[in-house]
Amino acid sequence: MTSVALIDIAERPNLGTIGTIASKEIREAIHSRWFWLWTLAFTGLASFMAAVALPGSQVAGFGSFGRTAASLIALAQIIVPLMGLTLGAYSIAGQKENGALRFLLSHPISRTEAFWGTYIGLAASLAATVFGGFGVAGLITVSQGGGANAGSFIRIAILSWLLAVSMLGFGMLISTFTNRGSAALGTAIFAWLGLTFVGDLGVMGTSIATSMPTWGLLVTAVLNPTEAFRLASLTAFSGSLDVLGPAGRFAVDTFGDSLGWILFSVMTAWAVIPTVLAWWRFNRLGDL
């Protein structure tokens, strides 16, 4: 032996360690075919919608890029949750299954560092996918004369990323409940179906069946992060929620100019709460 490493390491989280794990996650994502599949699919569809919707809106007489934005919001509402959920669900369970997590945690690092390093790395990978897709779609929109609404476009892109990281946290929470990557992925897909399709129908059904008051309808809608994203994005580019009927008008009348910030805060809460719950559960897992 050349020397014996008897380092008295502090137990508190170390940002350098979190950064090392996050960098490794980003490098792995770049080499992963799933990352490129998602990035190419999202960028391709977003670009297609931008290319098709903007000329259509001009022919139809719209003065704004509203149709492009509405198409991108609809696309993001479906694809972005699936990306975040599946990526998050496989992260911990997949590493538990193949032994990578045990190898990682055999180093002098804490579970907190392992969790946040993984989360930040995956969130950065999702940022590349989402902003890459919106970036290319934005360039197409600008090239076709729709550049006047750049601010709204950027806001929708940021909200899409918030949706992605909220789903990532939700996926990681699912991941802490199983030791098998396939089980975590299956659960994530069911969760995606529930949030994206069943949730919307559920809100409608509940409102009809219970004669829900207008404010109740609004609250129920934002309890689903994909719906909260839609409301926040619609507000971001149009400043109103008239397309939602009485509930939308109630929201605008009640909250006025603060509505955008309130919905942004709801999205931020959706990004934070499932992630913190996932971290809490991961730290308390009996066995890895």
Next chain:
Amino acid sequence: MIAIQHLTKRYGQTEVVRDFTLDMADGDAVALWGPNGAGKTTVVRCILGLVRYEGVITVDGLDALDRGKAVRARMGYVPQELSFYDEMTVDDLLDYSASLRGIGPDRVDEVAETVGLSEHLSKKVRELSGGLKQRLGLAAALLPDPQILLLDEPTSNLDAKARDSAIELLERLRHEGRTLLVTSHHIEEVGMLVDRVVAMEEGEISVICEPTDLAEKLGLRAWLHLILTNGSADRALTVLRDRGFNAKMNSRGVLVEVSAQGKGEAVAALQHAGVEIRDLEVWR
């Protein structure tokens, strides 16, 4: 150095490790030996703080759960199989492991040289054979130049040649004075690597002894496969059966059941009777 007191680990209602107590001094080489499911790997995972447990584990006086990071900084862990990070190169994986330990990249070349991986640094992990993956696991464990090495079934997935090479490497580490805790279910390699064996059965310690005494203490028996000169098989059977051995013929020679310490007795009996043995091997 490593003190384990009354360790118990339950999965639901099932106790996979029960009241396990072991003390290891600096430089000790100890094997946890037993069949699959005996609880050997669980003990290693408890020391690493990967699972919650009842009882107390300390390393250099530090509690393995409360001071997990400091405890793990003192040891290297070699997993049973390195079947992950397939797309990383050997160099990248070792760099990553070194970064997590706050060790500079120079050390990577040093350990790669030590374990014979220098020529494979640019290969992806998925391109490595089982033997090279085992070396990679060992290289990562040696990065901090640890006094303590935990090795989980280090030769279980290796062919004969790779196993010999791994055992030679581990013997070298043992002679450097490192503290080794090895799990294994191969009685032969246990004998070569350690000076104390803790035999486990259904989560409990059944025997603690020197490796040479293990087979005898556990009453383990083996079969000697004797390859004899042409025409001497019948004579050999008669001699062995007269001496009370359970012996039978197979397609290539004679099989004789022996106790752990009784192999020489069977061979001596045949030599005394003038039966020439061309070759022999031990089957367990």
